[in-house]
Amino acid sequence: MRLAEHMSQLGTESAFDVLARARALEQRGQSVIHLEIGEPDFPTPAHIVEAGKRALADGWTKYGPTPGFPEFREAIAASVSRTRRIKVGAENVSVVPGGKPIMFFSMIALVEPGDEVIYPDPSFPIYESVIRFLGATPIPIPLVESRGFSFDLDALSRQLSAKTKMVILNSPANPTGGVISREDLGRVAEMVRHRDLIVLSDEIYSRIWYETEPSSIASFDGMLEKTIILDGFLKTYSMTGWRLGYGVMPKWLADAVNLLTVNSNSCTASFTQRAGMAALEGPQDCVVAMVSEFRSRRDAIVKGLNAIPGFRCTVPAGAFYAFPNVARTGLPCKALADLLLNEAGVACLAGTAFGAHGDGYLRFSYANSLANILEAIVRIQRISLRWAR
Ligand SMILES: Cc1ncc(COP(=O)(O)O)c(C=O)c1O
Numbered sequence: 001m002r003l004a005e006h007m008s009q010l011g012t013e014s015a016f017d018v019l020a021r022a023r024a025l026e027q028r029g030q031s032v033i034h035l036e037i038g039e040p041d042f043p044t045p046a047h048i049v050e051a052g053k054r055a056l057a058d059g060w061t062k063y064g065p066t067p068g069f070p071e072f073r074e075a076i077a078a079s080v081s082r083t084r085r086i087k088v089g090a091e092n093v094s095v096v097p098g099g100k101p102i103m104f105f106s107m108i109a110l111v112e113p114g115d116e117v118i119y120p121d122p123s124f125p126i127y128e129s130v131i132r133f134l135g136a137t138p139i140p141i142p143l144v145e146s147r148g149f150s151f152d153l154d155a156l157s158r159q160l161s162a163k164t165k166m167v168i169l170n171s172p173a174n175p176t177g178g179v180i181s182r183e184d185l186g187r188v189a190e191m192v193r194h195r196d197l198i199v200l201s202d203e204i205y206s207r208i209w210y211e212t213e214p215s216s217i218a219s220f221d222g223m224l225e226k227t228i229i230l231d232g233f234l235k236t237y238s239m240t241g242w243r244l245g246y247g248v249m250p251k252w253l254a255d256a257v258n259l260l261t262v263n264s265n266s267c268t269a270s271f272t273q274r275a276g277m278a279a280l281e282g283p284q285d286c287v288v289a290m291v292s293e294f295r296s297r298r299d300a301i302v303k304g305l306n307a308i309p310g311f312r313c314t315v316p317a318g319a320f321y322a323f324p325n326v327a328r329t330g331l332p333c334k335a336l337a338d339l340l341l342n343e344a345g346v347a348c349l350a351g352t353a354f355g356a357h358g359d360g361y362l363r364f365s366y367a368n369s370l371a372n373i374l375e376a377i378v379r380i381q382r383i384s385l386r387w388a389r
Pocket of ligand 1: 097098124173202204240
């Protein structure tokens with residue numbers, strides 16, 4: 001028996017492969033500092049865990065409504081309306097188990113063979129994977145290091161066509177930590193406003209920013225009715241394993257996403273939604289403290305990476321990734337990532353894991369303690385004798 005042909009189109013996330021290799025090395029006694037995985041290393045805040053436990057004890061252990069509990073969707077709509085300066089209601093919100101289901105479902109709902117989907121390169125590998133899976137044509141748009149890893153707007157303008165069904169934005173971004181400026185978003189909005197397409201705006205890192213609060217393209221004139229905002233509790237409240245995310249979109253699209261939820265997950269776990277409610281309604285100082293800690297680590301890792309021969313690291317404006325340019329080491333980035341893992345005990349990802357334009361870069365997740373980050377820098381410094389002359 002063979003797998004269905006469309007399975008051959010699916011890609012994957014190599015972070016999980018590198019994690020497995022790093023764990024295998026650890027089992028053989030090697031010390032590895034994990035800078036490969038994209039999840040906050042903080043525990044889920046105690047009041048959220050308590051709300052989850054209480055919900056279990058109170059019997060929130062049964063099926064819930066497919067789109068999410070109404071009061072939870074209301075609370076999400078109110079929060080998104082406030083933070084994005086837009087006006088949405090519960091009918092626009094689909095609660096799903098994670099961030100990926102919004103990607104997957106919104107693309108299944110909209111994209112078909114013959115369509116083109118524009119997406120950033122380098123970016124989260126699942127975008128390209130799903131585009132290919134659906135038989136559509138992926139159109140990567142290079143991100144530009146000198147512009148803080150914002151889009152190449154001219155390339156975007158050239159690539160938009162009558163076939164463009166969707167444009168994917170991700171700000172703050174994985175893997176670059178880049179934030180698309182409000183000015184650039186305004187120009188993107190101008191380019192797409194009158195076109196028959198949908199923007200999937202992946203804002204999963206919306207609360208993790210350092211200097212300037214990122215804007216959402218949904219807040220620009222005429223864009224709310226053609227934007228899907230993807231966000232969730234995973235990164236903001238350190239809840240990756242709870243699997244709690246949502247999409248905010250025009251009602252006709254939310255209805256389609258909900259139909260896909262009925263056909264796949266039935267609903268999102270009830271008690272996790274209660275925990276999410278506590279996250280939204282409770283104190284936000286946990287988020288402030290996490291971002292402040294990430295800021296100190298960001299400053300330390302950028303300084304450390306810039307001191308490594310052949311490395312050049314721009315200061316990321318959001319998320320928790322540093323994305324140094326390592327072209328001047330003279331080593332292919334995949335070989336360099338392997339060398340760092342196998343011989344220095346530092347796990348990171350090759351930029352090419354995020355697309356062809358990631359060539360010449362490495363991604364370091366600074367979701368690890370300051371002490372470990374500093375130790376990783378010492379280890380990289382030591383092994384840099386291999387490429388530095
Ligand atoms: C850009 C981006 N979007 C969405 C997600 C959410 O993914 P998941 O559903 O696996 O938590 C992630 C997680 O790393 C991400 O980096």
